[in-house]
Amino acid sequence: MADATTLPQTGAPAATSSRRSGGFWQRFQPRILPIFTTLAIVYLMIPIAVMIVFSFNKPDGKFNYIWSQFSLDGWAHPFDWPGLGDAVTTSLAVAVLSTIIATILGTMMGLALTRYSFRGRGALNGIIFLPMATPEIVLGASLLTLFVATALPPLAGSVPTLYPTGFQTILIAHVMFNISYVVVTVKARLAGFDRRLEEAAMDLGANEITTFWRVTFPLIFPGIMAAALLAFSLSIDDFVITNFVSGTTNTFPIWVYSIQRNALPVQINVIGSIIFLGAVALVGLTTLRSGRAARIR
Amino acid sequence: MATESERPIADLTRRRFLQGTAMAGFATFLAACTGTKTGTSAAPSAESSAGALPSAAPSAAPSPTPEPTPKVATGPLKFANWPAYIDLGDADEFTPGASPSLNEFEKKYKIKVDYQEKIGDNATFVETIKPALVGGLPTGWDLVVLTDWMAAKIVANGWAEKIDQENVPNCTANLRDALKNSSWDGLNDYHYPWQSGMTGVGFNAKTLKANNIAEPTKVADLWNIPPGKVTFLSEARDTFGLVLLKLGVNADGATVTPEQLQQASDSIQPLVDGGLRFTGNEYLQDFAQKKVWAAFVWSGDLASSGGPDDKFIFPEEGTLIWTDNMLIPKGAANKYSAELMMDYVYDAKVAALIADYVFYVSPVKGADEEIKKIDPEAATNPLLFPPADVVAKQHSFQALSDANEKILNDLYSKLSGT
Amino acid sequence: MTAREASAPTGPTFRARFGRALPYVLLAPGLLWLIVFYVVPAVQMFTYSISKGTLETGYEMTLTADAYATALDRFGKQFLNSILYGGAATILTLAIGFPVAYTIAFRGGRYKNLILFLVIAPFFTSFLIRTISWKILLGDEGPLLAPLRHGFGLIDANIPLLGHAGVIDGQFSILNTPISQVAGLTYNFLPFMILPLYVALEKIDIRLIEAAEDLYANRAAAFRRVTLPLALPGVFAGSLLTFIPAMGDYINAELLGNPGTRMIGNVIQNRLLLQNDYPVGSALSFILMAGILVAVAIYARLLGTEQLTG
Numbered sequence A: 001m002a003d004a005t006t007l008p009q010t011g012a013p014a015a016t017s018s019r020r021s022g023g024f025w026q027r028f029q030p031r032i033l034p035i036f037t038t039l040a041i042v043y044l045m046i047p048i049a050v051m052i053v054f055s056f057n058k059p060d061g062k063f064n065y066i067w068s069q070f071s072l073d074g075w076a077h078p079f080d081w082p083g084l085g086d087a088v089t090t091s092l093a094v095a096v097l098s099t100i101i102a103t104i105l106g107t108m109m110g111l112a113l114t115r116y117s118f119r120g121r122g123a124l125n126g127i128i129f130l131p132m133a134t135p136e137i138v139l140g141a142s143l144l145t146l147f148v149a150t151a152l153p154p155l156a157g158s159v160p161t162l163y164p165t166g167f168q169t170i171l172i173a174h175v176m177f178n179i180s181y182v183v184v185t186v187k188a189r190l191a192g193f194d195r196r197l198e199e200a201a202m203d204l205g206a207n208e209i210t211t212f213w214r215v216t217f218p219l220i221f222p223g224i225m226a227a228a229l230l231a232f233s234l235s236i237d238d239f240v241i242t243n244f245v246s247g248t249t250n251t252f253p254i255w256v257y258s259i260q261r262n263a264l265p266v267q268i269n270v271i272g273s274i275i276f277l278g279a280v281a282l283v284g285l286t287t288l289r290s291g292r293a294a295r296i297r
Numbered sequence B: 001m002a003t004e005s006e007r008p009i010a011d012l013t014r015r016r017f018l019q020g021t022a023m024a025g026f027a028t029f030l031a032a033c034t035g036t037k038t039g040t041s042a043a044p045s046a047e048s049s050a051g052a053l054p055s056a057a058p059s060a061a062p063s064p065t066p067e068p069t070p071k072v073a074t075g076p077l078k079f080a081n082w083p084a085y086i087d088l089g090d091a092d093e094f095t096p097g098a099s100p101s102l103n104e105f106e107k108k109y110k111i112k113v114d115y116q117e118k119i120g121d122n123a124t125f126v127e128t129i130k131p132a133l134v135g136g137l138p139t140g141w142d143l144v145v146l147t148d149w150m151a152a153k154i155v156a157n158g159w160a161e162k163i164d165q166e167n168v169p170n171c172t173a174n175l176r177d178a179l180k181n182s183s184w185d186g187l188n189d190y191h192y193p194w195q196s197g198m199t200g201v202g203f204n205a206k207t208l209k210a211n212n213i214a215e216p217t218k219v220a221d222l223w224n225i226p227p228g229k230v231t232f233l234s235e236a237r238d239t240f241g242l243v244l245l246k247l248g249v250n251a252d253g254a255t256v257t258p259e260q261l262q263q264a265s266d267s268i269q270p271l272v273d274g275g276l277r278f279t280g281n282e283y284l285q286d287f288a289q290k291k292v293w294a295a296f297v298w299s300g301d302l303a304s305s306g307g308p309d310d311k312f313i314f315p316e317e318g319t320l321i322w323t324d325n326m327l328i329p330k331g332a333a334n335k336y337s338a339e340l341m342m343d344y345v346y347d348a349k350v351a352a353l354i355a356d357y358v359f360y361v362s363p364v365k366g367a368d369e370e371i372k373k374i375d376p377e378a379a380t381n382p383l384l385f386p387p388a389d390v391v392a393k394q395h396s397f398q399a400l401s402d403a404n405e406k407i408l409n410d411l412y413s414k415l416s417g418t
Numbered sequence C: 001m002t003a004r005e006a007s008a009p010t011g012p013t014f015r016a017r018f019g020r021a022l023p024y025v026l027l028a029p030g031l032l033w034l035i036v037f038y039v040v041p042a043v044q045m046f047t048y049s050i051s052k053g054t055l056e057t058g059y060e061m062t063l064t065a066d067a068y069a070t071a072l073d074r075f076g077k078q079f080l081n082s083i084l085y086g087g088a089a090t091i092l093t094l095a096i097g098f099p100v101a102y103t104i105a106f107r108g109g110r111y112k113n114l115i116l117f118l119v120i121a122p123f124f125t126s127f128l129i130r131t132i133s134w135k136i137l138l139g140d141e142g143p144l145l146a147p148l149r150h151g152f153g154l155i156d157a158n159i160p161l162l163g164h165a166g167v168i169d170g171q172f173s174i175l176n177t178p179i180s181q182v183a184g185l186t187y188n189f190l191p192f193m194i195l196p197l198y199v200a201l202e203k204i205d206i207r208l209i210e211a212a213e214d215l216y217a218n219r220a221a222a223f224r225r226v227t228l229p230l231a232l233p234g235v236f237a238g239s240l241l242t243f244i245p246a247m248g249d250y251i252n253a254e255l256l257g258n259p260g261t262r263m264i265g266n267v268i269q270n271r272l273l274l275q276n277d278y279p280v281g282s283a284l285s286f287i288l289m290a291g292i293l294v295a296v297a298i299y300a301r302l303l304g305t306e307q308l309t310g
Helices: A002-016 A021-054 A084-115 A121-133 A136-149 A167-190 A195-203 A208-237 A240-245 A252-259 A266-296 B009-019 B023-034 B044-052 B100-109 B122-135 B148-156 B169-174 B205-210 B219-224 B236-246 B258-273 B283-288 B299-305 B335-345 B348-358 B367-374 B376-380 B388-392 B402-415 C002-007 C012-018 C021-049 C066-074 C076-107 C109-124 C127-138 C145-150 C178-202 C206-216 C219-248 C251-256 C264-274 C278-303
Strands: B077-080 B113-116 B143-147 B191-204 B230-233 B277-279 B294-298 B310-313 B319-327 C051-054 C058-061
Touching: A021 A266, A021 C076, A021 C109, A021 C127, A021 C178, A084 A121, A084 A167, A084 A208, A084 A252, A084 A266, A084 C021, A121 A167, A121 C021, A121 C219, A121 C278, A136 A167, A136 A240, A136 B122, A136 C021, A136 C264, A136 C278, A167 A208, A167 A240, A167 C021, A167 C178, A167 C219, A195 A208, A208 A252, A208 C109, A208 C178, A240 A252, A252 A266, A252 C127, A266 C109, A266 C127, B077 B335, B100 B113, B100 B335, B100 B348, B122 B143, B122 B148, B122 C264, B143 B148, B143 B335, B148 B319, B169 B335, B191 B205, B191 B219, B191 B236, B191 B283, B191 B299, B191 B348, B219 B236, B219 B294, B230 B236, B230 B258, B230 B283, B236 B258, B236 B294, B236 B319, B236 B402, B258 B402, B283 B294, B283 B299, B294 B299, B299 B310, B299 B348, B319 B335, B335 B348, B348 B367, B367 B376, B402 C264, C021 C051, C021 C058, C021 C278, C051 C278, C066 C076, C066 C278, C076 C109, C076 C178, C076 C219, C076 C264, C076 C278, C109 C178, C127 C178, C127 C251, C178 C219, C178 C251, C206 C219, C219 C264, C219 C278, C251 C264, C264 C278
Parallel strands: B077 B113, B077 B143, B230 B277, B230 B294
Antiparallel strands: B143 B319, B191 B294, B191 B310, B191 B319, C051 C058
8 A cells, every 4th residue: 555655656756857866866855755754644544444444344253353245234234233322422522522621721721821920830830741641540540539539428519429420520531631732732832932923913903802813813723723633532532541430321432442352343443434534524624614714814 | 337436527527638548438438427328227338448447347247137129120220241241133133232132121121221241351340330339329330240259359348239039039049059159148148140151271273273283182281382372361360270270289269379379370470471461351352363372261252252263172170160240239229120130131041042142151040941942052062061071170269368369469460560 | 932921021901901810810720620630639649659458448548658669669670661662652753753744844735734634533543443453454364464474475364374485484473562562652652743743843934944954055954953943842742742651551562562561551550450459559650650750851951941841
């Protein structure tokens, strides 16, 4: 697969170039990066390609490991396992909500941290940083203990009860581990942000709010988008923490994990493919629209 | 209990909170003082976790007068079981993964069953419900299936609801005699077995042949296969039990000595150095991929989920026998429904349906005849009906003393690199 | 950099309206979330590490460091594995990720967002599906090894049994070796490296680089003196986002490694889930976290990006 995509690109300049090897190198050099990137993307895509290909398999036994024959059975009945539909719905809902909440909270924190000096910045940076340095399993185990404690005296009654665990606790946990990633990503974008652009806007008579939405926000928007993408992918993929705080609720990874020990139904690949293709379509649309917006601007 | 320790609460609360002592244990302690929500009795769990006070020993005192279960079937029944541990219907007639016997139950009692294959191994599953159990809160589950040693711990900690025997006439009538009088719950106050199985050796005949290795007939033969192509079980009891048998030691949980455990560990160590791995149920994946040539496996799995070349043998040295048990976790919301389920699967016909699918040994009297009726071929299946010579060499390596269990866990953890 | 920004003048009306409260208003919701759902449980875990007991019997805080002694004494090898494999994965992701991020930022053109999305796309599927895919690909009889083992022209994983005509013998494996484990870590954390690198590179003004190339008349020098320093915050963030979770990871080691390659995350998992040994489990976690913090501080100093961590 890698060969098929890259060979024409490497071959083409050599064939059309009548110059000697130095000339070839000159023509080839600018292509190194695109070729390398293509290869890297192919590398990242390989498991997805396998997943999609195997979604059309009709496995011999219970395990969809070895190619047997082409079939559309999985696609015709994508939710044909008890609990699978609910698990997917839960996963998507948690991912979307936790991404929105964490992106908003994290961006606000990122802004505050890069633009203002105030007491306790160091400690604050520590608090933001530490969740990323804490092993997931520790986060999961300790969160569960906390959730249980809210239903027991002396906390019971005085705080909102977070037990039994379920959708709400999964959401809380996902927002918690997402915030740090959002802050770090947004901060990387804000570091070195040219404040003179804002000052210029204000000199031209814009107020702070207009300046923020018309100047600052568009400039840091790629960072926010990157953070949101990261958060969404972390959330939809999380297993370790979710396993502790999900109670009897299932998310897609948890459902897959429990079933994969004794069977590997085609439906796993089908749902995986649908989520993947859906996300591609969504991002494709956004890209088109933002591209148009950019031209207008 | 509630009255006599009411006074110190205020002081204790604040100090302990400031100390930040284990919040759950702490909250539990208070729960113990003030009485738990479920309140059938002062929960033994609470007593044991009040062991933040050093002297309090864990006690298993069953409540003397269990409140009779209200005989109202409520639902949905939250049922956590191991993967592929129940009959699944034909794809034509049923949704894939749906169970005819569960469908029948839902129809018969008008209770919805939320059946989840959530238990991958005993410890990991119990860890996700333990804080609730310690705190005396409902776990969310109404019925769980756990192996002997873990079930024994749950019962000993008072984390299981007492079964109202009136509601389970099938169980009392049909439980096989061999499974009665267990050392940890002799009167079946808290548990009824789900299935029994054996731990033995599995291998892929084709791969072994291709590599010119004779098919194993005993545990010791696995030492002649490249260790990178062998897996043992991450349930330490199973792995150590079989290795003890290989060493010629009687693998009896009650009589094993620390030295013998050490010998077993020493015997496994060279394999680990050569690349041996420890797995749970997921050895099925390795078999499906021809990644593993031979392994310690549980008796029914390869028959129900393996490929045509995957074989299970009862090793010459003997096998390990164990039982997975149904328990109702403390505080279950639908206890009566759970009891109905227990009773239902002890109907010989239903038991036959399940056992004939999962290839394990049914604990239900009369299931044998029913199996033979629905599936004459199964009558000679040694997985369902272990022959006499196999039964003679069955060992139970479940009931270890606390000290030995600690040693076992420690040895296993060293072997497995954790 | 930050200091300059912090002291940069903001509009007077802005100040007047929100005063000094604004940063706190911005911080409050997120901070509150982290305090309640991270700091409180973490403090509680810390008390476990200086306690004795189990969840069932309750914990007695003894203020001993026994658990820490055990943790360091017995699990040195696993700590070493974590550093080794986590470090290897970080270097590999940086080596692969930097050129990719550079290409997306400066050559992406209108495909920028698409490529960016493709980079992160693997994460819209479950890690289990990805790992299963890799197991299929790298398996002993998978499409990569089967031809090597049995001679070319035979890649049907169903028929592994025509002898060993290929260049490797019957026993050779990639799965469950350190190679597959590092490969798995690299694969899983590559997007965590590329994204922050891209974010940092993307905001560099391309004209700056062009000017530098004119100035130094040497692309390598221009890269070293201009692009790289400007990209350092991204390198820093990316390395952290890779190294930290890679250090604490246990899934890759479990699914793609073997008992000899276990990392500290596996030990923590084992202590918490199987041994019911919260004191040692949490002691290990805090040692790991402390180690990471020290590593981060040194790394920040080396790269000169202290301000990023505060």
